[in-house]
Each structure stands twice: as C-alpha cells, then as structure tokens.
Amino acid sequence: MSVDVNMDAKTLFVHQEITYYNTSNDTLSSIVLNDWNNAFSDKESPLGKRFSDEFYNHFHFATVEERGGTINLIIEDQNKNVLLWDRTKRHPDYIELALSKKLEPNQKITLHLSYASKIPSDRFTKYGYSDDKSINLKNWFLTPARYEDHQFIKYSNENLDDIANAVSDFDIHFKIPKSSTLVTDLNVSDSTQTGAETTYTLTGKNIPDFSLIIEKDPTYKSYKIGDLEVLTNINSGKFKDSLKTAIIKQIVDFSSNQIGKYPFDKIIISEADYEKNPFYGLNQLPKFMRPFHSDFIFEIKFLKTYLNNFIKNSLQLDARKDNWIYDGIQVFTMIDYIDKYHPESKMMGSASKFILLRGFKMAQTDFNEQYSYYYMLMARKNLDQPLNAPKNSLIKYNVQIANKYKAGLSFKYLDSYLGDTLVTNGIRQFYTLNKEKTTSRSDFENILKSSTPKNIDWFFKYIIDSRETIDYKFGDVSKTKDTVTFFVKNKGVPLVPMPIFGIKKKQIIFKKWLETNEIDTTLIFDRKNVDKLVLNYNNEVPEFNLRNNWKSLKTFSLNRPLKPTFFQDLEDPHCSQFFYNPTFYYNLYDGLSPGISFYNYSFFDKPFMFNLNPMYSINTNSIVGSYSLGINKYYRTGTLYNVRYSLNGSYFHYAPDAAYLKLNPSLTMSIREPNYRDNRKQTIFVKYNIINKEPSAIVIDSTDNYSILNLKYYNVKTEVTSHVKFFTDVQFSGYFGKVSADVEYRKLFNNKRFFNIRVFGGTFLYNTNNTQNYNFGVSRPNDYLFDYNIYARSETTGILSQQYILAQGGFKSFVTPSESNKWMTTTNMSYTIWNWVDAYADFGFVKNKGQNNAFIYDSGLRLNLVQDYFELFFPVYSSNGFEITQKQYSDKVRFIFIFSPKSLMNLFTRKWF
Secondary structure, three states, X not given: OEEEEEOOOOEEEEEEEEEEEOOOOOOEEEEEEEOHHHHHXXXXXXHHHHHHHOOOOHHHHOOHHHHOEEEEEEEEEXXXXXXXXXXXXXXXXXXXXXXXXXXXXXXXXXXXXXXXXXXXXXXXXXXXXXXXXXXXXXXXXXXXXXXXXXXXXXXXXXXXXXXXXXXXXXXXXXXXXXXXXXXEOOEEEEEEEEOOEEEEEEEEEEEOOOOEEXXXXXXXXXXXXXXXXXXXXXXXXXXXXXXXXXXXXXXXHHHHHHOOOOOOOEEEEOHHHHHHOOOOOOOOOOHHHOOOOHHHHHHHHHXXXXXXXXXXXXXXXXXXXXXXXXXXXXHXXXXXHHHHHOOOOEOXXXXXXXXXXXXXXXXXXXXXXXXXXXXXXXXXXXXXOOXXXXXXXXXXXXXXXXXXXXXXXXXXXXXXXXXXXXHHHHHHHHHHHHHHOXXXXXXXXXXXXXXXOOOOHHHHHHHHOOOOOOOEEEEEEEEOOOEEEEEEEEOOOOOOOXXXXXXXXXXXXXXXXXXXXXXXXXXXXXXXXXXXXXXXXXXXXXXXXXXXXXXXXXXXXXXXXXXXEEOOOOOOOXXXXXXXXXXXXXXXXXXXXXXXXXXXXXOOOOOEEEEEEEEEEOOOOEEEEEEEEEEEEEXXXXXXXXXXXXXXXXXXXXXXXXXXXXXXXXXXXXEEOOOOOOOEEEEEEEEEEEEEEOOXXXXXXXXXXXEEEEEEEEEEEEOOOEEEEEEEEEEEOXXXXXEEEEEEEEEEOOOOOEEEEEEEEEEEEXXXXXXXXXXXXXXXOOOOOOOOOOOOOOOOOOHHHHEOOOOOOOOOOOOOOOEEOOEEEEEEEEEEEEOOEEEEEEEEEEEOOOOOXXXXXXXXXXXXXXXXXXXXXXXXXXXXXXXXXXXXXXXXXXXXXXXXXXXXXXXXXXXOO
C-alpha cells in the first residue's frame, strides 16, 4: 500500500496492490474483501443496527463526516482491466470481487485498488479520530477475507473486533504530516522527510492485521523486554517508571511461561484497547474511594489488555465462532496471575479495610471471586448464553462480561479437577500447534482429552455447549461417631464432577472430588470429626445455586447461620441473608414518608423473594407502606422464560382524610424471542385487585370497596431507531366490564428527528355504575387500581396536579369532556423540531351516556429532556382555545418526572441486556 494521510479531512488516500495466492484446493471465480471501515457509512448497516439494539444513540445522531466510510473504490487486475465488484445494502462492509478468469489452486493474481478511507470518530468504537487530532486506525483498509471449508468467511463489522482476515505479508509506504508521529507494531524499515511530510516504510510478515496510531503529541512510551518491544500509553496515575517497567516485564514473562512466546517483535497496548474492553468491577468503583493503588490499577489494565492483544494477534482462530477459547485463555491466565502475585487482594481493594464495610460480603470477596458474581447475574436472570454461541449472537453483557468470565472460570474448574496443571500445559500445546497451522475448537478439545485418562466429555457437552444449570444439593444425611452417610442429588440436567468438603470450625478437614457416577448414589465417608459437609465450598464449579450446598452434622444447628445486613450486598452462600435499608416515599397526602425495607434478595433473583416496607407518614402521623411476595419460576428452554406468582399490597392515603388498602394476587408470564439480542418482550399479566377505600369528606364517590379482575398483554420492542408497543387491557367487576388497547410507534429518521404516534381505543362492555370512578380519563388516567405513581391523586389545582402520565387518552391539555363512561378513541402525535424540542398534537372522540360524540384536540411543545423520565409539555392551542394567551398559563404546563431508582436503573440495564 501507498497511503497519504490528510489529517484535517480525517481521510487516507490509498493505492493498494494485492497479490492473492490461492492456497486452497478449490478453483475460485471470486474473492471476498473485508471493508469494515465502510460499515460506518450507513446507519442501517449491521454495525448501526447493533448500536440501535444496545441503545447507543451517538452513531445515529452523528453527521456523515463523523461516520466515515470507503469512497471512490476502483479495482483493476494486472492487465489494467476494471473488475466488477458487488456490495450489498445489507452488508456494506465487505465486497465480492468477480475475477476476470478463474483462479486455480496454487496460482496467484495481482489486484490494483485505489480508494479513500474516511476515518470515523473514535467515540463510536474507541478507534478513529479524536478531538486531540490523533487517529487510532483499526480495520481501515481492504484486505482478503479468510478462506476456510471451501468458502470465504463473510463477517460484518458489529463492533466485536473479530474480523476474519487472511494472513498476509505487508509492505506499506505511509505518509503523514511531519508535525505528527507514527506508532505501529509493524517493522519500520525506513523513514524520510520531504517538505512538510514524513514517509515511513513499514513491513509485516504472516499477520492478519496491525495497529497504526497517528498522534500530534506523543503519548506512547517504549519498553524493551528481552526481544519484545512494548509500546503503551496506558495510564493510571503517577508512580515511578522503574516500577512500571518491572510490572510490564513481570506480565510479559508470566504470559510467556503460561502460554508461549509472543511471535512478533512489537506489541501495542493502548488506552483505547483497554477502554474497548475494560476490567469491569475495577472501572465501576468510585474514584473518591481510591480502593486500589495507581500501580495496581495500571497492572490490571495492562494485564488484561496485553493478554487480549497477545492472544488475538497470536492465535489464528475464528474469533466469532470460537471466541470462548480466546476468553478462556485470557481470564484463566489473569486468575493465575492474581493468585501468584496478589493472593491477598480483595474485590474492593483497600476499601475492604474500612470499618463500615468489613461485615459486607462484597468487602470480604477475594479479587478472583468477583468473576463468578458477574457471570451469575445473567444466569439468575435466565439471560446467560452458551459459551460456544457465535459472538455476534450474544447480548452485550454476555459478550463483554458474563461469557468471558465464565470461560475463564470453566478452564479453572477443569484445571482444578484434573490437577497437575494439565489445562495450562494444554494451552501451551495448543499455542504451539497454532504456529504450524490454522486451528479450531476440535484441536483444543483433542489436546485436552489426550492429556488425561479421565473422561472429560462432560466439560464440552455441558460447560461449553450448553446453558443448562448445574445445581447439586444434599439428600438424606446420617452420621455416627466415625462415619457419615449421605446422598448428593442432581437438581439440574448436567452431570459433572463436584468437590465435597468436610468443614470444622470454618477449617477444611478434607476435600474429595465426586465423580459423575457418585452423584445420585448413597456414599459413606469417614467422619473425621467434621461438623459440616459442603459441596463446592470454594465455588470451583460454575454452579447456579450455592445456598443448598450445606449440611450441618451438629444437633439443632442451622446449615447456614442467619446474617442480617444493612443495605444490599453480594449473595453470601455461607449465610442465610436478609437485608434492610432506609426508604423514602412521597405523595401530597402522606408527605415525605421515611421507612425501612426488609428483603431477602441481593443483586441476584431468587426463587422466592419478599420485601416488607413499613413507613411513617409525617402528614397523617400514621403507619403506611407496602409489601410484596413473589415466587419466580424460570424456564431454560422455549419462549416462555419466566412465570412469577406474586402477592402485593400497599396502604397509603389518596386524600388528606382517607387512605386506601390494596391487595393484589397476580400472575405474570414473560415471553422473549429465541434470538436473545431481539429487544422484543411480551408479557401476559393476570391480576385480581382488592381495593378497600376509607370514606373521604373531600373526594366525591370515595367510599367504594371493590374487586376487579384485570388482564393485560404487552408486546414491546424498543431500540434507538424505533419503538413499537401494543398493549391491551381487559377489566371485569360487578359494576362494569371494559376493554382497551393502544398502539405506539416511534421512528428516528436520518435527519435525526423523531416521529411518534400513539392510538388509543377503549369501550365499556357494560357499565351499571353511576359514579365517575371507573371512567376512561382524557388528560389524566382514572387510577382506581392505584397502579400509577401519582403524587397528588385527588388534586385538581397546584403543581402536583399537573403531573402527566401517558395512559388512556394521553392528552396534555385539560379539555372537556375530561372523562368517558361509554367509549373513547384518541391519537397522540409528536415530531422533533430541534434537538430535544418536539411539537405535539392530540385529537380524538369521546362518547358519554346521553351525550353526542365530542371531538377534542390539543397541541403544543414538548421538552423531551429524558425520554419517558423527564419531560415538560407547554400547551399552545386546544379545544379550550389559544391557551398560551389565557390566564394562569403556568397551571396548564404538564410534566413527567420519574425519580424511582428502580425505574431509572432501566436506562442503564437496557444497554446491556
């Protein structure tokens, strides 16, 4: 390649020659070239769709100049014949090039390409141009795709760093401004200055890819470790450079001993590489706590990034299909490194020594234990995916955290079971074999199986290829002074080896691995004076439930002691936990209501969950509050993945002088798509509402006590670029029967403007009640089921009465008629004018008994500050007239404000799973 860089235009002008050798036994009529940089040119590309799925909106709001792409591509053969190539709309990031004549085995062809590579902003993927006038280049040039199993591997860029390039030799003349510096892991054989430019001659042999960084101000420093030159700009604070050198040498030497020698002369370890795949946990702790020293932070960041780049550059695997091998080797090596050099380190670093934190499991957890918790979060949510699943089929959390950590833990599990460092030796053999040929999962599997006389088929069948949960528990246990007789029951599907421990006063007396043929059978052990039997005591097996692994041999003793904990904590399998923490609730009538919540779940879901939350109402000097009891049943196969049986209740005031008591037994069935990345969620909800309302002298029709059967169905799919929701609601009581439905659609256009439309329709099937309690609401929902968090239910004036909830009619203006006891249909629309300013319009028909149909409408401006969480509505014109000129306009302004931590957490979690 001959490359001329224009730093101002963020564009590389490329003249390229590819000599393609057909090393296969097939005759080729076409060649596939990867052009991953062009994925940024189209918002509808697989890359753009993945950003939309994961609620990353910067790409879709970016300008054409920020997104980049490949421009003016021309391809000729050695005879200067222009060749035809095809790039599909669906896959704009690779092209299929038709050859002028077929390419026989062991023959070669030379291609000439010219194009401009417009580099995207680095805020999308961490690679690209940055505000400091540097460019970190990644997958910026066209190169042949790998050819395997009689076909080219056609992978689109989905921000997964798993490009399948053919291994190549490179010879590059790279021209940049003299004022800039070049950092690369290619060999620099020459550099010459001509005027205001510097031309570098770069070479690389037998590599699939390389790194190039152009900087205005140099940030990289070189460290010579034996024959290897390490270039890095990873930073974590100030400490002695001699210590940094020692840390780098320690990591390089450890990796060489554990895996093998790095095959190239140079390696780049950049801050961008780390930020792309950070050490989750380390980067989530607040900086003000300073739980780790600067040198330790640098060490972990460098270790993780070095191993990632080392393995990806060295092993020629299919990174999309066999990514679990990359992840397993990386995390397995990290675990061994921490065990060797930092065996006493804790998950929370020095914060574990704080007096207020010492009693928390989170503070007591060893550094390497945290991997299990990050994986188990997904398993308990029934969102875990098999390790062998293609990388692009994984949800974001599983790609970057859960599957990565589980892979390393699985390698550690197998290594602990086999002993004699057989897994470490197997990794070394696999690494050596990879230097001789392109390898795959079968090569790795064969090496591990041949290294031991034990049958380890279970490891690949259940640990790698399955998402079935491992869960063992004790059955009958009896004891004498000298022996203990027990039965270990398999509650799950996988039949895998399991360690059993004899414990006395928290000390391990013995450990034995139970083979698969010893499960579900009666076993007799020497008692050895132990007081507890524990399965998987050190959590070596990635087991779904560790709480049922304990059996006390003492008389009248709990299997696990009870441990109350202030605030939420990690799940501690050694104890039976319950948690308590202060809570605050507000509505106009109860005022600020402090309370305390008692619950039994940590960050993980449990089969049975409870929450008791008594509060003190300052305004009424009375006890209010809520409670919930729930039984979760998860289904590991099929689209119905969760059924929840619940009993909820609450007691609050709905008026200054009256309270309501609500009791709700309910059944919730959650349905998901077979493709876990599909954001579509469906829910079937059955609830029986028992409402007991105290009479109020202020609120009309307030004395009803009623029971209502409520059936709901939700079908929602939400992404950055679109949102579709279908919702139906059916209610039956002795007074009335009603049915309603609404459909909502939101679309982001290429001009960065949103269009939103919602259509609601509802009708009474029968209505024998003469009150307004159960009517459809036009401007605010008639919340007789007390489902919505309304700050002032019975108010018609004051700022809190202006709270807006998108339900039923969905009008923003308070128009007349305000309710319907017959039927109602409305439409709500909005369109972006500029940035977060929208114009809205609502219109519809309302029918009440004994009255003609009424046509109503309103319009105005919406400040869409945080969609569905913080919005303001300013009415302009409606059925009431030109509202902006009317008196007391401030009373007409509506607002949405959600400050519930649980609701706000969805803004974060929806990006991950």
